[in-house]
Amino acid sequence: MRATDAPILTAAEMRAVEAACFARGTSQAELMECAAAAVAREAARFARGRSILVLGGPGNNGGDAFAAARLLAAAGHDVTVGALGGRWSGAAEAMQAAWRGPTVDLADAPAQPVVVDGLFGIGLSRPIEGEVATAIARLRAAAGFVLAIDIASGLDADTGAAAGAVLRADATLALGAVKRGHLQGEGVAATGALLVDPIGLAVRSEVRMLAQPRIAPPGSDDHKYTRGLVGVVGGAMPGAARLAATAAARGGSGYVVLASADARVPLDAVVHREEIDPDRAAAVLVGPGLGRDDKARRTCEQWLTSNCALVIDGDALALVDVDSLARRPAPTILTPHAGEFARLFGPPAGDRIAAALEAARRSKAIVVLKGAATVIAAPDGSARVVQPPAWLSTAGTGDVLAGLVAARLAATRAPMRAACEAVWLHARAARLAGPALVADDLPMHIPHAIAECL
Ligand SMILES: NC(=O)C1=CN([C@@H]2O[C@H](COP(=O)(O)OP(=O)(O)OC[C@H]3O[C@@H](n4cnc5c(N)ncnc54)[C@H](OP(=O)(O)O)[C@@H]3O)[C@@H](O)[C@H]2O)[C@@H](O)CC1
Ligand SMILES: Nc1ncnc2c1ncn2[C@@H]1O[C@H](COP(=O)(O)OP(=O)(O)O)[C@@H](O)[C@H]1O
Ligand SMILES: [K+]
Numbered sequence: 001m002r003a004t005d006a007p008i009l010t011a012a013e014m015r016a017v018e019a020a021c022f023a024r025g026t027s028q029a030e031l032m033e034c035a036a037a038a039v040a041r042e043a044a045r046f047a048r049g050r051s052i053l054v055l056g057g058p059g060n061n062g063g064d065a066f067a068a069a070r071l072l073a074a075a076g077h078d079v080t081v082g083a084l085g086g087r088w089s090g091a092a093e094a095m096q097a098a099w100r101g102p103t104v105d106l107a108d109a110p111a112q113p114v115v116v117d118g119l120f121g122i123g124l125s126r127p128i129e130g131e132v133a134t135a136i137a138r139l140r141a142a143a144g145f146v147l148a149i150d151i152a153s154g155l156d157a158d159t160g161a162a163a164g165a166v167l168r169a170d171a172t173l174a175l176g177a178v179k180r181g182h183l184q185g186e187g188v189a190a191t192g193a194l195l196v197d198p199i200g201l202a203v204r205s206e207v208r209m210l211a212q213p214r215i216a217p218p219g220s221d222d223h224k225y226t227r228g229l230v231g232v233v234g235g236a237m238p239g240a241a242r243l244a245a246t247a248a249a250r251g252g253s254g255y256v257v258l259a260s261a262d263a264r265v266p267l268d269a270v271v272h273r274e275e276i277d278p279d280r281a282a283a284v285l286v287g288p289g290l291g292r293d294d295k296a297r298r299t300c301e302q303w304l305t306s307n308c309a310l311v312i313d314g315d316a317l318a319l320v321d322v323d324s325l326a327r328r329p330a331p332t333i334l335t336p337h338a339g340e341f342a343r344l345f346g347p348p349a350g351d352r353i354a355a356a357l358e359a360a361r362r363s364k365a366i367v368v369l370k371g372a373a374t375v376i377a378a379p380d381g382s383a384r385v386v387q388p389p390a391w392l393s394t395a396g397t398g399d400v401l402a403g404l405v406a407a408r409l410a411a412t413r414a415p416m417r418a419a420c421e422a423v424w425l426h427a428r429a430a431r432l433a434g435p436a437l438v439a440d441d442l443p444m445h446i447p448h449a450i451a452e453c454l
Contacts, residue, residue: 004212006196007205008353008385009177011122011157017176017203028091031199032060035175036067036095038197039149042173043072043116046145051078053112053139055167056096057119057153058085063092064149064175065118066099073101082109082139084119084132106135111142117167119153122179127164128154136167148172151179152190159350160187168192176201178209183373183385184352194387207353210376210386213421215252215453216412227254228410231276231284232403233303234260235296240289240314242266243396243439244403248285250446251407251425257281282410283309283418287316288399304328309409311335312365313402317344325363331415332365335402341369357383366415368405370398374423378416388427396439401426404446425449 009017021031043052052072056065062085073079081099084106088096104110106119119136120128128136136153140146146169151157154166160181170192174182176199181187218227230248234241238260245258246266256270265272276284286303290296292315300319303310309331312320317340325332336344341359348355348369356369356377369375372390377383404426408418429445430437 003174003178003194003196003209006174006209007177007203008180008183008207008209009203009205010180013205014122014157014177014179017201021201026200028060029094032063032067032091032095034199035064035149035197036071038175038199039064039068039116039147039173040071040075042171042195043068043114043147044075044077046147046171047077047114050113050144051080052114052116053080053082053109053143054116055082055106055109055119055139056084058088059120059123060090060092061118061121061123061149061153062088063090063095064121065116066092066095068116068118068149069101070095070099080104080110080112082106082135107131109135109139111139113144115139115143115146116149117146117153117169118149119167121150122157124154124156128166129164133165136165140167145170146192148191150175151181152187155181155187155190156185157181160185161350162186162190166190171195173197175199177203177205180351180353183387185350188372188387206382208384210384210420210424213417213424213453215421215450217454222254224254225280227252228282228407228413229253229255229257229280230403230406230410231281232256232258232288232406233276233284233286233290233299234258234262235289235299235315236291236293237289238262238264240396240399243399243443244285244288244406245270246443247400247403247446248407250443251404251422252411252450253407254410278306278308281308282413283311283406285311285313285402285406287313288402290315292318306330309413309415311402311406311409313398314340320344322363325365328364331409332363333368333405333409333415333419334363334365335368335370335398335405337370337398353377353383353385357381366419368419368423370401376416376419376423382416384420386423386427388423389430391435391437392427392430394438397426397430397442400439400442421453425453428452
């Protein structure tokens, strides 16, 4: 199952869900059989008849591995287990005992085209080093495909940090929920394609993967003003504001006004004015290409103290402070990249999701922390995470996103919903634009992305 809309938990939250499940009468062995069935199904799908090496570690991740090996062998696959440990307990011990096929020590495990990694899961307690590190490097180099059970061995389940060696996966089957470590640190590169199986656990969390939104089309009574006027404040680098204004227009705004010293508009449908009327604007975007001089500072201050719903991006993020944001009487959405975030809120330690949630709580704003995993965090403790295509890492794509956020804010007047819609549409437009995209290509794909959400 793809990870769309899946809950995202810390290791401690996952263990609490597991404990509640046991308290309701499910045994560890039953849960492990469920996990193993899901692992065996995915491994068989990827193996397509090739020989499989299943790596079984000393804990319950190893228990899942032994049980999956049994199910795969029963289905006719050629399976060898490379074992690490030797003193299993509980359900893992029962699964190890029930495995009757070939078992070798991890250090002697034969290289195979397909590896199922059940060495360590959320219980990793120290760096992978020495013989284990040597063995996984050898097996990884020889394998065509590695499927990680729950999380790639060597990753911290909460931060994705790898203090030692990591067995990089081509795909990971997360059990019960996505773990924060799949989405940050070394986890971004080491997780591969992220799949989730609920294994029968009903997990509730307000931190989830971003799902495709449902977008409401305009009503028959709507006109350009009711659909929301977006004001884009231009500045020293007018190209950035033009990109944002184009994205705002393509993002479903009723009306886009670009206020800039440079009178060139990117589309005839975008109106150029000296000033934006705060009483008319449903959302105002300040920041892309604004500059950081005194004039920019005054402009920023004027909008910060206004009653307008604001999207604050780029240069403007360097001209505001957390307390002023928290005092704003109207909704605010901040769209920092990692550097802008660090300047405003301090560098995020390890867990970017936790850092974005804390920033949202402090600033009383929706925080869109951009990057390879983009986190959308709200002051109420809810968050959504998405992994946009890496081709977005090119200049100006953030300006497009900011314009799109403003468009959805004007259309919905609901800041968290607006940010989620915009981030999803932006990633989708990037996929539609394809490899080697440039920021100018993105806006024309936004209407197609919107059409998929109606
Ligand atoms: N939660 C759920 O709902 C479900 C969870 N399930 C599964 O359980 C997994 C969690 O299992 P877990 O808690 O037993 O921990 P696990 O990851 O196997 O590792 C702990 C063992 O590894 C050892 N060890 C650690 N680091 C090491 C190192 N660097 N080098 C060497 N050894 C090291 C550590 O030793 P210790 O620290 O105790 O000395 C201990 O022996 C989870 O990821 C999922 O797959 C499913 O079965 C069903 C539903
Ligand atoms: N490695 C990456 N993988 C996926 N998306 C990325 C990556 N790097 C950057 N992005 C996305 O590209 C955009 C860049 O925004 P930003 O840094 O503000 O650029 P600019 O200021 O040039 O417009 C963001 O939406 C971000 O999420
Ligand atoms: K693993």
